Amino acid sequence: MYELIAGTLASYLLGDSVTQFSTIIGAYLSAMGIGSWLSRYVKRNLVGVFVQVEILVGILGGASAALLFLVFEQVTSFRVILYADVLAVGILVGIEIPLLLRILKDRFEFSDLVSRVFTFDYAGALFASLLFPLLLVPHLGLIQTGFLFGMLNVLVAIWLLFSVPDVIPGAHWQRGMALAALLGLLAGFIHAEDITGTAEAATYPGKVIHAQSTPYQRIVLTRAGADLRLYLNGNLQFSSLDEYRYHEALVHPALASLAQPRRVLIIGGGDGLALREIWKYPSVDQVVLVDLDPVMTRLFSSNNLLTQLNGNALRSPRLSVVNQDAFAWVRQAAGRLAPFDAIVIDLPDPSNYSIGKLYSLSFYKALGGLTHADTRIVVQSTSPLVARKSYWCVHDTLAAAGFQVTPYHAYVPAFGEWGYLLAGQKPWTPPARYPEGLRYVSVAETPRMLHFPADMDYVAAGVQRLDNQLLVRYFDEEWGAYAAAW
Amino acid sequence: MLVIGGGVSGLAAGLRLHDAGRDFLLAEMEDQVGGHSRSGTNAITAFPWGAHYVPLPSEESTEVRRLFERLGIITGYEKGLPIYDDYALCADPDERLLMYGQWQEGLLPKLGVSKAEQAEHQRFFAQMETFRNLRGQDGRRAFCIPIDASSADPALRALDRISFAAWLEDQDYGGEHLLWLLDYSCRDDYGAGLAQVSAWAGIHYFAARNGRAANTDRETVLTWPQGNGWLVERLAAPFAGQIRTRALAVGVQDGPRPLTNLYLPEEDTVLLVESRAVILAVPRFVAARIVHSPAARPDAGDFHYSPWLVANISLDRLPAGPGAELAWDNVAYGQSMLGYVVATHQHLAMNPRQTVITAYWPLDHLPPAAARAEALARNGETWKTLIAQEILRMHPELAGAIRRIDLRLWGHAMVRPVPGFIWGKARQQALQDHPPLFFAHSDMAGISIFEEAYTYGIRAADAAIRHGPHPT
Numbered sequence A: 001m002y003e004l005i006a007g008t009l010a011s012y013l014l015g016d017s018v019t020q021f022s023t024i025i026g027a028y029l030s031a032m033g034i035g036s037w038l039s040r041y042v043k044r045n046l047v048g049v050f051v052q053v054e055i056l057v058g059i060l061g062g063a064s065a066a067l068l069f070l071v072f073e074q075v076t077s078f079r080v081i082l083y084a085d086v087l088a089v090g091i092l093v094g095i096e097i098p099l100l101l102r103i104l105k106d107r108f109e110f111s112d113l114v115s116r117v118f119t120f121d122y123a124g125a126l127f128a129s130l131l132f133p134l135l136l137v138p139h140l141g142l143i144q145t146g147f148l149f150g151m152l153n154v155l156v157a158i159w160l161l162f163s164v165p166d167v168i169p170g171a172h173w174q175r176g177m178a179l180a181a182l183l184g185l186l187a188g189f190i191h192a193e194d195i196t197g198t199a200e201a202a203t204y205p206g207k208v209i210h211a212q213s214t215p216y217q218r219i220v221l222t223r224a225g226a227d228l229r230l231y232l233n234g235n236l237q238f239s240s241l242d243e244y245r246y247h248e249a250l251v252h253p254a255l256a257s258l259a260q261p262r263r264v265l266i267i268g269g270g271d272g273l274a275l276r277e278i279w280k281y282p283s284v285d286q287v288v289l290v291d292l293d294p295v296m297t298r299l300f301s302s303n304n305l306l307t308q309l310n311g312n313a314l315r316s317p318r319l320s321v322v323n324q325d326a327f328a329w330v331r332q333a334a335g336r337l338a339p340f341d342a343i344v345i346d347l348p349d350p351s352n353y354s355i356g357k358l359y360s361l362s363f364y365k366a367l368g369g370l371t372h373a374d375t376r377i378v379v380q381s382t383s384p385l386v387a388r389k390s391y392w393c394v395h396d397t398l399a400a401a402g403f404q405v406t407p408y409h410a411y412v413p414a415f416g417e418w419g420y421l422l423a424g425q426k427p428w429t430p431p432a433r434y435p436e437g438l439r440y441v442s443v444a445e446t447p448r449m450l451h452f453p454a455d456m457d458y459v460a461a462g463v464q465r466l467d468n469q470l471l472v473r474y475f476d477e478e479w480g481a482y483a484a485a486w
Numbered sequence B: 001m002l003v004i005g006g007g008v009s010g011l012a013a014g015l016r017l018h019d020a021g022r023d024f025l026l027a028e029m030e031d032q033v034g035g036h037s038r039s040g041t042n043a044i045t046a047f048p049w050g051a052h053y054v055p056l057p058s059e060e061s062t063e064v065r066r067l068f069e070r071l072g073i074i075t076g077y078e079k080g081l082p083i084y085d086d087y088a089l090c091a092d093p094d095e096r097l098l099m100y101g102q103w104q105e106g107l108l109p110k111l112g113v114s115k116a117e118q119a120e121h122q123r124f125f126a127q128m129e130t131f132r133n134l135r136g137q138d139g140r141r142a143f144c145i146p147i148d149a150s151s152a153d154p155a156l157r158a159l160d161r162i163s164f165a166a167w168l169e170d171q172d173y174g175g176e177h178l179l180w181l182l183d184y185s186c187r188d189d190y191g192a193g194l195a196q197v198s199a200w201a202g203i204h205y206f207a208a209r210n211g212r213a214a215n216t217d218r219e220t221v222l223t224w225p226q227g228n229g230w231l232v233e234r235l236a237a238p239f240a241g242q243i244r245t246r247a248l249a250v251g252v253q254d255g256p257r258p259l260t261n262l263y264l265p266e267e268d269t270v271l272l273v274e275s276r277a278v279i280l281a282v283p284r285f286v287a288a289r290i291v292h293s294p295a296a297r298p299d300a301g302d303f304h305y306s307p308w309l310v311a312n313i314s315l316d317r318l319p320a321g322p323g324a325e326l327a328w329d330n331v332a333y334g335q336s337m338l339g340y341v342v343a344t345h346q347h348l349a350m351n352p353r354q355t356v357i358t359a360y361w362p363l364d365h366l367p368p369a370a371a372r373a374e375a376l377a378r379n380g381e382t383w384k385t386l387i388a389q390e391i392l393r394m395h396p397e398l399a400g401a402i403r404r405i406d407l408r409l410w411g412h413a414m415v416r417p418v419p420g421f422i423w424g425k426a427r428q429q430a431l432q433d434h435p436p437l438f439f440a441h442s443d444m445a446g447i448s449i450f451e452e453a454y455t456y457g458i459r460a461a462d463a464a465i466r467h468g469p470h471p472t
């Protein structure tokens, strides 16, 4: 369990979940090996040592998530502390099992015993690894989960101290120690929110006003003055100061080019901000929003600050929210639902192979099944300046799917120069007018959005297919180089 | 007519008889058709029990290409090249290799491989490219799928008489990494290493596949979550009513109207079936036991079979590992178990929480009969422990995430192309039909792959149709 906590925490804080996870688990397992080797030097007082190890595991393991969270911003060598913690807990847990085996040896047939302990261990690990992503992390969060398991370890020690005090020298004072540890962990459990708050406040600029883990991501909202920011897994999604630029540019060139848009599909965009722009068209009478994470759509339709920002966009009888995987949904819906007049694709950047599927030729072809001759599609498609090949790869992929494609871009201070692509069965014509009250997009601004200076102009980039994932490779290369340079 | 065996070859024969409007019955001993290409399913996903992919059909695989058009796997042609269904093409990343605790993309070892060895790799693949385009004196390609389309040039066939290992030594290939890759490839396709199979078979693996596509690279393969079980389902669907499962052929008496004894375990009875013709789509060693005929005396003495163990492992987490990301096919350098394929790889969902991986293990550390005996002597729990150990060796992070392990031991999984077999007498004899008995099985090719099984099935059905007048 503790290794799961450390692995998850490290991937939240350091990014790159796959590598973090496996190196941490690897370290933990080798530490357990060391622990079980060390355990043979325990010659006497087995139960007493076992109790002490349990208490130590409880304290160290239980508090480690909180500890790591707190020190993340304060120290330069976070990894050293992370691995020291993982090793310490691993060694202690490694001592535990052989000790338990030896203690129980006198009570059971040995072979029966080994299988019992390992069945327990196996079942326990199975149980924990099931419980962890499904129940504990979403409901308790990492820090509380840590404290909870710490308390369980200490409770085992307390139970032993009270049921077999005769075989434990100094059982009396150890009871006191164990109870104190239990109380400490309980306090941590109760105040976990504050700890996360303090820790995240240090990680993010501004004050953390909401933080939540879902099976899909960690959602963090921060505020600094009037600036409200959303981070998913540590990546900035918007800043309330300039998100209007991003969302106006995303929605209006497509929607305003249509005479009477009625049915609109949004893929991604669970924050309701693109939706807010769509409601500026009174002709729209039906919107379907497909977003994987129900927590996102729930949060953005209930939290006051957020509903203020999206103008309660998610609370409309004209809206149906579908919390499903977009690819599967589109394939199912194509041909069964009536085509949409506009399709707005506001997905995360193609930073891994899973999301890459939603930028593939196959996906755009499937999407074609939800269009009619005049449907206008718009795709947010990363920065043509930083990730030029990536941007034009999305362009080439849409073109290969048989669409007429129009590239444009907008400057969003929080993100930099940002790219979009319009697609449809017919070429797009710039709108003659836009809805009233826009702050950025206008008829005069449109030609500037359509102009591509030499440093982000077309490069032939090829097509993102499921069987080559070209885009994800470009994206990794280009943003990797950018991150290295800065 | 009667078709015995519901593997790919039997199903191909059935489909052809069905298309020709013939009255027939297909008898399969298992409770499910598919043979070595069957699949299973659980709450997480469908998964393969044996065959799991088909490469892009080669130039000569005309029957298979026709089938793929019919099933919508080939959706059209562009400049003469087939366009394949995107969803059937193996999604990227397709392969990765674990070496020195680090995963790398592709199966060709790169980490710690010297310049000299890299040059050797290039030389080898260039030579295979030459073989791919090589034609014999009769004008036919040297190495083809189906195998019977290959050139009969004696100079080329001589390669069948020596082992692949001997040929490699003769050609001065000796780098550890290349030999590992070639040994892996032979074990993967034939269930036996490069010392056991013929040079002709070893080269065939690399040189026969020349299929190209309008919309992907030559190396891309076709695969589905349930592997070739996807094809099996579609082959059987049109004539499901004519399939009788749990029907074991125990004897076939040759004659103008052959008589077949089918044992039905359900009723514990033997059904006597009289038919106009019998298509035996069963392994050669089975045909040798059940056919009673003075003319056709199937002999399986020269047919050698590799045993395999296949395990489907349900996981509560996706396998990870440092370096290259999870691929469809995941292989560990120098490990006896070959590796595993991921059933959810072709799923479109973004974040599968659980998955099933199919681990493949050719049991070639002992001669086949001894390996079979050893494998049978182990109970299920022992096998599961062994499999779990192999998987955890590749993936320590999966500790606690193994939900269950299901096993299948294939005693005679694949015929072995040992030196002298492919172009030897035993196979030539097996290719002969003895109307009204017709034979179809991948064994007859000397290599077990979908294309061979399917083509022999079609061939046998066509011969059977030609043999008898339409019973109207």
Ligand SMILES: Cc1cc2nc3c(=O)[nH]c(=O)nc-3n(C[C@H](O)[C@H](O)[C@H](O)COP(=O)(O)OP(=O)(O)OC[C@H]3O[C@@H](n4cnc5c(N)ncnc54)[C@H](O)[C@@H]3O)c2cc1C
Pocket (backbone or CB within 6 Å): B004, B005, B006, B007, B008, B009, B010, B027, B028, B029, B030, B033, B034, B035, B036, B037, B049, B050, B051, B052, B053, B054, B228, B247, B248, B249, B250, B281, B282, B283, B286, B290, B308, B310, B360, B410, B413, B414, B440, B441, B442, B443, B448, B449, B450, B451, B453
């Ligand atoms: C582990 C493994 C992995 C493989 N991977 C691949 C792969 O990735 N790609 C590929 O192309 N090929 C692969 N193969 C080869 C695969 O065997 C062939 O592709 C194909 O399935 C062979 O079909 P077949 O009809 O020739 O033979 P079989 O599959 O052997 O079919 C024979 C059928 O006859 C039935 N039968 C036998 N005796 C009787 C009887 N007396 N009465 C009634 N029924 C009987 C059997 O139950 C079986 O269903 C793999 C094989 C194995 C074992």
